[in-house]
Amino acid sequence: MAKEKLVLVGNGMAGVRCIEEILKLKPDRFDITIFGSEPHPNYNRIQLSKVLQGDTSIKDITINDWNWYEENGILLYPGETVVKIDPVGQFVFTSKERKVNYDKLILATGSLPFMLPIPGADKKGVTAFRDIKDCKEIIEYSKIYKKAAVIGGGLLGLEAGRGLLNLGMKVDVIHIGDYLMERQLDRTAGQLLQKELEQQGMNFLLEKQTKEIIGGERVEGLRFSDGEVIQADLIVMAVGIKPNVHLAKESGIPVNRGILVNDYMETEMANIYAVGECAEHREMVYGLVAPLYEQGKVLANKLCGIEETPYVGSTVSTQLKVSGVDVFSAGQIFEDDRTKTMKVFDDYRRIYKKILIQNGKIIGSVLFGDTSEGNRLLSLIKKGADISAYTDKNESEQTRGCITATMSGEEIICGCNGVTKGVIVNAIQSQGLTTVEQVKGCTNASRSCGGCKSLVTDLLEYSLGAKFNRTDQKESICSCTELTRDEVVQEIREKGLTHTREVMNVLGWETTDGCSKCRPALNYYLGMLDPLHYQDERESRFVNERLHANIQKDGTYSVVPRMYGGVTDASELRKIAAVAEKYNVPLIKLTGGQRIDLLGVKKEDLPGIWADLDMPSGYAYGKSLRTVKTCVGENFCRFGTQDSISMGIRLEKKFERLSTPHKVKMAVSACPRNCAESGIKDLGVVGVDGAWELYVGGNGGTHLRAGDLLWKVKTEEDVLEMTGAYLQYYRETANYLERTSKWVDRMGLDHIKSVLENKETRQELNERIDEALSVLKDPWQEAIDSDDIQRELFKTAKVPAKF
Numbered sequence: 197m198a199k200e201k202l203v204l205v206g207n208g209m210a211g212v213r214c215i216e217e218i219l220k221l222k223p224d225r226f227d228i229t230i231f232g233s234e235p236h237p238n239y240n241r242i243q244l245s246k247v248l249q250g251d252t253s254i255k256d257i258t259i260n261d262w263n264w265y266e267e268n269g270i271l272l273y274p275g276e277t278v279v280k281i282d283p284v285g286q287f288v289f290t291s292k293e294r295k296v297n298y299d300k301l302i303l304a305t306g307s308l309p310f311m312l313p314i315p316g317a318d319k320k321g322v323t324a325f326r327d328i329k330d331c332k333e334i335i336e337y338s339k340i341y342k343k344a345a346v347i348g349g350g351l352l353g354l355e356a357g358r359g360l361l362n363l364g365m366k367v368d369v370i371h372i373g374d375y376l377m378e379r380q381l382d383r384t385a386g387q388l389l390q391k392e393l394e395q396q397g398m399n400f401l402l403e404k405q406t407k408e409i410i411g412g413e414r415v416e417g418l419r420f421s422d423g424e425v426i427q428a429d430l431i432v433m434a435v436g437i438k439p440n441v442h443l444a445k446e447s448g449i450p451v452n453r454g455i456l457v458n459d460y461m462e463t464e465m466a467n468i469y470a471v472g473e474c475a476e477h478r479e480m481v482y483g484l485v486a487p488l489y490e491q492g493k494v495l496a497n498k499l500c501g502i503e504e505t506p507y508v509g510s511t512v513s514t515q516l517k518v519s520g521v522d523v524f525s526a527g528q529i530f531e532d533d534r535t536k537t538m539k540v541f542d543d544y545r546r547i548y549k550k551i552l553i554q555n556g557k558i559i560g561s562v563l564f565g566d567t568s569e570g571n572r573l574l575s576l577i578k579k580g581a582d583i584s585a586y587t588d589k590n591e592s593e594q595t596r597g598c599i600t601a602t603m604s605g606e607e608i609i610c611g612c613n614g615v616t617k618g619v620i621v622n623a624i625q626s627q628g629l630t631t632v633e634q635v636k637g638c639t640n641a642s643r644s645c646g647g648c649k650s651l652v653t654d655l656l657e658y659s660l661g662a663k664f665n666r667t668d669q670k671e672s673i674c675s676c677t678e679l680t681r682d683e684v685v686q687e688i689r690e691k692g693l694t695h696t697r698e699v700m701n702v703l704g705w706e707t708t709d710g711c712s713k714c715r716p717a718l719n720y721y722l723g724m725l726d727p728l729h730y731q732d733e734r735e736s737r738f739v740n741e742r743l744h745a746n747i748q749k750d751g752t753y754s755v756v757p758r759m760y761g762g763v764t765d766a767s768e769l770r771k772i773a774a775v776a777e778k779y780n781v782p783l784i785k786l787t788g789g790q791r792i793d794l795l796g797v798k799k800e801d802l803p804g805i806w807a808d809l810d811m812p813s814g815y816a817y818g819k820s821l822r823t824v825k826t827c828v829g830e831n832f833c834r835f836g837t838q839d840s841i842s843m844g845i846r847l848e849k850k851f852e853r854l855s856t857p858h859k860v861k862m863a864v865s866a867c868p869r870n871c872a873e874s875g876i877k878d879l880g881v882v883g884v885d886g887a888w889e890l891y892v893g894g895n896g897g898t899h900l901r902a903g904d905l906l907w908k909v910k911t912e913e914d915v916l917e918m919t920g921a922y923l924q925y926y927r928e929t930a931n932y933l934e935r936t937s938k939w940v941d942r943m944g945l946d947h948i949k950s951v952l953e954n955k956e957t958r959q960e961l962n963e964r965i966d967e968a969l970s971v972l973k974d975p976w977q978e979a980i981d982s983d984d985i986q987r988e989l990f991k992t993a994k995v996p997a998k999f
């Protein structure tokens with residue numbers, strides 16, 4: 197029998213998922229052609245937020261790569277838009293003047309971002325946040341401009357806002373409502389969310405109606421209806437979406453808000469179907485993937501003639517993908533005359549839980565601060581479960597298993613990736629999976645927002661019974677291995693492993709060469725464990741660390757020589773000036789760490805500049821001690837109680853070049869006025885009368901955090917001793933690329949204190965750090981002295997930028 201011709205318009209998440217379902221059911225039934233306006237293979241739009249937030253990259257969000265289309269015999273036309281449908285002759289016409297015949301046609305054209313139709317909305321610098329193009333554009337803007345405004349305090353606006361903060365921009369979020377996410381949260385949760393995000397550095401302007409975008413050709417700011425004006429170099433509009441029905445409407449297919457479909461996703465035209473955000477079903481259009489995947493499955497069944505289960509609509513749940521903020525909502529969120537509520541509000545720990553009950557059944561929930569019960573509550577809401585299923589005092593561990601046990605195989609466990617219980621249980625059983633990480637690798641469940649992790653864990657428990665071990669559930673250091681950081685470190689220790697490749701071989705890495713995550717991490721752990729014998733692997737380091745200079749956006753480098761404690765003298769300044777002239781350095785800039793940056797240096801000039809400067813490397817590029825900023829202190833300042841300059845210089849001289857899990861910044865101020873900003877450093881020292889206070893875990897970057905008081909000590913020697921112990925404990929227990937701000941939160945200040953208060957432990961830690969410090973050499977001097985290094989790194993045409 198000749199294959200039927202199936203054409204899909206829209207290469208997005210819903211349409212392609214429907215094709216995947218069809219391929220699973222009847223791989224040979226259709227000749228499939230897909231048109232997609234975007235020039236990319238099918239990708240995970242959800243993860244654009246994570247790309248903007250710097251947690252993943254565009255290349256890692258592809259769902260089905262080009263090979264997938266080829267392997268499944270699918271003809272894909274990327275970057276080609278269907279502009280017209282002839283429903284009678286059954287043809288589609290494209291922007292490239294192609295005419296293609298179909299037997300069945302699926303419309304999955306998604307949504308368009310809603311752009312406020314206000315004066316100035318067409319200026320350069322105003323963008324939506326919907327696709328890869330927008331995402332790249334925002335990232336590019338952030339490299340040039342520093343002040344962003346996001347219009348819309350919904351899911352998208354807040355996720356974009358977090359991304360912009362991570363990109364180093366100042367962010368104002370302008371919201372029309374009087375609290376955030378008013379469509380998904382009640383006022384209490386919305387206000388808690390605002391507080392949390394303010395602490396992360398977002399600024400909110402509530403109850404603001406934008407009247408005009410001001411500026412010349414480029415955006416310069418916003419004017420509100422109350423006359424207030426704010427400045428902005430970039431405006432991201434996130435005020436909602438509208439179903440993309442243009443093509444359907446033009447072609448005579450009935451539309452309302454979306455393309456009208458029945459319970460089998462059929463439009464009112466024969467052989468034309470619609471799924472995804474463009475479809476309107478029982479007066480509902482959806483903007484989240486879970487319902488769209490459900491629709492895709494129903495349509496796949498319909499087209500394959502398998503079983504005609506109707507689509508009856510979906511109960512949706514939402515989770516915000518901003519790290520450090522747990523928010524969940526599902527079903528009905530506002531009380532009315534018919535509802536009763538169960539509420540918990542713990543103001544101190546900022547935890548809020550609300551469950552709405554109607555006629556004894558759970559019908560909705562809002563959670564803030566602790567969302568671990570989210571997906572479980574969603575299941576109860578979907579089932580219309582009795583509140584006793586939740587409140588039963590005997591529930592605890594038993595009920596946790598019970599809920600997953602009573603779910604049907606078709607129920608979705610992972611909303612983002614549309615993975616059902618059946619798929620997970622089958623994978624666990626047929627492939628002998630025992631951990632969430634393995635389930636993630638095999639089924640995609642928990643790969644996106646991670647909100648389903650607890651349900652996946654429950655399913656493992658339910659499927660494995662006594663063989664399940666909760667403590668086995670762990671985060672591997674990367675996808676090349678299932679081992680955690682602690683396991684890898686322990687194995688290196690126990691087996692005496694000495695080289696990254698050896699670690700990979702012996703510990704059964706799934707890749708031969710590792711990846712950009714594990715190789716630098718292994719190089720660090722090996723060096724930390726055996727500083728005296730380990731040969732640092734330059735090729736396992738990030739490009740900046742290999743070249744000992746920071747690569748800039750135009751491919752040139754920056755050179756920052758060390759200036760201990762931020763102190764310099766005339767001779768150093770003369771040398772810097774001479775070098776700048778000799779090598780035509782385009783920009784000399786003072787850094788925030790009290791030193792001088794020579795920017796725009798050519799790679800081949802680096803060794804020459806270092807030799808002429810004859811100053812140590814400032815490690816401005818390294819996972820190492822960067823600077824020790826100091827205030828002028830008691831010798832000059834009338835408030836000074838201590839000699840902060842001398843203390844700072846001693847600290848910098850002692851700990852410079854030390855390899856650490858992430859960069860380390862220090863500061864010494866001679867009084868609590870804190871002119872050197874000791875409160876936002878990895879280690880901040882503050883002089884008080886007759887003593888020094890040591891603050892730890894401070895951070896002035898994207899994850900703004902005030903340092904916690906670790907200890908108060910008397911002498912400069914005490915400061916050095918406590919700092920050595922603290923740094924070494926951080927080196928030995930932190931994950932690679934974990935800043936002290938995160939590490940202190942993870943370990944707990946009390947725990948760190950309890951370790952460091954023991955004199956013997958402090959002494960041992962100091963012995964180990966001294967050992968590590970004893971073998972360090974200045975990398976600039978090494979490069980100057982070695983023709984091999986110069987030939988290998990600085991005279992080649994291009995440094996392989998693997999990382």
Ligand SMILES: Cc1cc2nc3c(=O)[nH]c(=O)nc-3n(C[C@H](O)[C@H](O)[C@H](O)COP(=O)(O)OP(=O)(O)OC[C@H]3O[C@@H](n4cnc5c(N)ncnc54)[C@H](O)[C@@H]3O)c2cc1C
Pocket residue numbers: 205206207208209210211231232233234241242243244245276277278279304305306307325326327352440443471472473474482483484485486488515517611612645
């Ligand atoms: C940044 C971001 C984060 C998100 N986070 C989440 C989340 O955490 N959880 C969640 O559930 N949802 C989230 N969403 C929403 C989710 O991504 C969408 O619901 C989902 O992608 C919609 O799928 P779709 O296939 O209907 O539309 P789309 O994914 O938009 O796909 C439609 C495709 O069709 C193409 N197209 C349109 N017209 C034509 C034409 N005439 N010819 C050819 N091609 C055409 C479009 O270019 C597009 O590529 C997020 C969305 C964004 C933007």
Ligand SMILES: NC(=O)c1ccc[n+]([C@@H]2O[C@H](COP(=O)([O-])OP(=O)(O)OC[C@H]3O[C@@H](n4cnc5c(N)ncnc54)[C@H](O)[C@@H]3O)[C@@H](O)[C@H]2O)c1
Pocket residue numbers: 312347348349350351352353355370371372373376377378379404405406434435436437482483484514515516517
């Ligand atoms: N984590 C997630 O699940 C997630 C993340 C991002 C996007 N999404 C989806 O993407 C789609 C788009 O998200 P969204 O946040 O743009 O839509 P949304 O409709 O959820 O939120 C838009 C927000 O903008 C506000 N707004 C409207 N007009 C405004 C104005 N003139 N000025 C200021 N504020 C205004 C609204 O009050 C609303 O809170 C939605 O379907 C959403 O569900 C989901």
Ligand code: SF4
Pocket residue numbers: 827828829830833834835836837840865866867868869870871872
């Ligand atoms: S921190 Fe105190 S001592 Fe140091 S410069 Fe500022 S005011 Fe003076």
Ligand code: FES
Pocket residue numbers: 609610611612613641642643644645646647648649
């Ligand atoms: S629900 Fe988001 S990753 Fe599973």
